[in-house]
Amino acid sequence: MSDTATETHQNAARYDHQATEQKWRAAWDEHKLFETDNDAPGEKYYVLEMFPYPSGRIHMGHVRNYAMGDVVARYRRAQGYNVLHPMGWDAFGMPAENAAMKNKVHPAEWTYQNIDTMRSQLKSMGLAIDWSREFATCDVEYYAQQQALFLDFLDKDLVTRKSAKVNWDPVDMTVLANEQVIDGKGWRSGAEVEQRELTQWFFKITDYAEDLLQSLDGLDRWPEKVRTMQANWIGKSRGLQMRFELTEPAKGFDGFDIYTTRPDTLAGASFMAIAPEHPLAKALAEDDAALAEFAVEVRKSGTSAEEMEKAEKLGYDTGLSVKHPVKPGETLPVYVANFILMDYGTGAIFGCPAHDQRDHDFARKYDRPIIATFVPTDHEGDADTFVVDEPYVPPKTETVNWINQPAGVATATGQEAIDATIDWAEQNKLGEGQVQYRLRDWGISRQRYWGCPIPVVHCDTCGVVPEKKENLPIVLPDDVDFETPGNPLDRHPTWRDCNCPKCGGAAKRETDTMDTFVDSSWYFARFTDPKAAEPTTKAANDWLAVDQYIGGIEHAILHLLYSRFFARAMGEAGHLDVKEPFAGLFTQGMVVHETYCDGDGNWIEPAQVKIAGEGNSRAAHHAQSGAPIEIGSIEKMSKSKKNVVDPDDIIERFGADTARWFMLSDSPPERDVIWTEAGAEGAHRFVQRVWRIVSEFAANSADDASLEGQTIEPSKAVLDLRRATHKAIAGVTDDIEKLGFNRAVAKIYELVNTLSSALKADAMAKDAGLKVEGRASLVSLLGLIAPFMPHLAEECWALLNEPQMVAQTRWPVYDPDLLKEDEITLPVQINGKKRADLTVAADADKATIEAATLTLDAVQRALDGGQPKKLIVVPGRIVNVVV
């Protein structure tokens, strides 16, 4: 009997997260607290986390991502902003088709089932999300609008259809993205990927290259790293395009253009090289079987990074030669070379072995002369021979001594010299300055079923014809089969058949669908009015840009660059007035975990591992068998390494608040966080601790309604508590503003520690003021905690009988006057090392502090009767005595 009673008592004294969390989620839902009205008062704030791909279940990375966004959303709400915080699904893509092929389940069914699962998982996190705006990109209502956008882009000449080289998987019979080609093989089929020339649809992102680059400067709330990566990706370079004349015309060519960023090395040219795909090379190959074979051979060898690195520089001497543009009478041989890319510049170069590593390698192999055009300023001796062993490639800023330069070429320093050479070339009609970008147009055609159909029609009479807007949406057919590899739309008996929108005759639909990156390039705009009959409405201009966007660094280039392009294109098509979609961007780190491996090299799940010891002496063994287990490196959670922790398990065992709290503690949000069982338990202990402090306080102060309205002279304990509380409010507010969640967490811990020792039952019994102040302090604490652990905050709020819910109340405010101390302790340094403390009034002037400093024992000892050489007093900070 007594055992049962004790047990019941203990259970009652613990916070029951399962029942409590559900209760408060229901309460928020009932009040429709997080549904956002586009026309609600208050300054707008749009917080968005990158929407998930519905792969099956959420993982810890999602928990971290959405916990961060939720802190921001709840914090801004509490500050009185009209907050938009929506959620949706990036739902098209290959995994659904792979599942269809493997498990004979329709991609739509598989996708929507996953969405249902993941939605309920996300809801169990207690996120302050407006679920009424939810959509999936595979919803007809969404992709219908995307098709409308496509037609508008087409109308504005932002889309083009052209032939391009793509990765073709001959087994799966589809184009693969570069990321899906691993070591030259298809990631799914394992087949050798071929380069195929196919006619594809492209978005003309290169039209915006300069704008996309320039505007990066204005994105001051983006990580520097992401801006740099985008700038590098766009890859702007300024150089010289110039024509080289053939000594004798060949196959109708009398010369060809080259592009160089180092025209200052022109005098050092010793050969010419063109890409195997260059029109001249192709023309020559018609009559030259050996050259044709050479071209095929070089392109057969892999395109992977490693292979490239090892690949030898290979050239084929065409027998042709060109006139040297700055050395009259001299000629240069023309090679077809494997290291020249048709994609960049003009697909042709002049080789300058003295100042370029690749050209140097080539020249040594094919025995071409090495002619320097400049040498280091400190070089002594024979200028012409110093680059024999390796090329000299100085930074553009380095001063050099010029040699072998033709008359009339400016020989200034670095970039100036390059610009001057371009001017010189232009004046002498040798060529002209050119800006080149590395950025390529965005190929969006995919030979896939599970994507947004491209709304165009192929008519024998009229050619490629855009579908009429009134015929949209072009809906994906349901009855498709995945038994045969390739695109089911191609094989569908009737779907392709249609009438030409122009002539009305029989025609065929485009069977390519759009890259899924198109879907995610404008979803943030759609959230502002998700049910509108047009892609966007006025609401998009009202809400955008997204004030705070949060997601993984892996999207630094693709998704974020495409979205920036889309905002511009949508502007051109009259759908949006905001050029930059994301005003603030934050890229969070991954969730990582130790890996465990048994003696046979099998990965072991964390749940089956027991660990003993600490530091270097940590040892692991199998929980059941006791077999020794090797503790491996800490890596990103992945199914293949079995180092995953399922959010569902954690939420069930510890509650959503614990999971959220742990994800935001300890590690700075931009860095990786290591998941540990101990850390999760620690977070859970804190949840219990807060609840216990509040319940005990509530129990102790229940009978003190009489204190209301009474004026009590505050004791020192009361004042200290008040000051600590206001300091915490100031600190946490500042930290959340800067997304320093880990620092905010630490400050909340400090306040809880202070409260825990201040609000002891006996102290409160002696000091009635503590009860009044304690309540005020706890109310502030709950306000601070609410964005992080919303369920716990509501439960404690109710325990204190506070009106309404925390989620309906304002962010706590602090009184700056209370942050000031009456007395402060200054560190006293002697020769820069701290040797003593000095307690003075906070407003003490320099003279007072100086006098007090000289009386300190440590200072007297150091002075040994003498005078300090120097006495530095920084009021409010430090004192330094120099002896």
Add this chain to the structure above:
RNA sequence: GCCCCUGUGGCGGAAUCGGUAGACGCGACGGAUUCAAAAUCCGUUUUCUUCGGAAGUGCCCGUUCAAGUCGGGCCAGGGGCACCA
């Protein structure tokens, strides 16, 4: 090869403007409570120390009254881009 980031206790990290290095958490150790345990509470926890102190933020040098923080040169780890002419 080019570009970028990061190095602080046993561990994650804090130090926001050049001004007390190690906040806060985890782990560990000691104690209280308990028949016992869990839970909880109270301590200790950078290193060395002759208990007075001394040293200390990857390494070396510099600027400064004062450097984790600024400058120069290294070392180590991580990331991005890459035959881009």
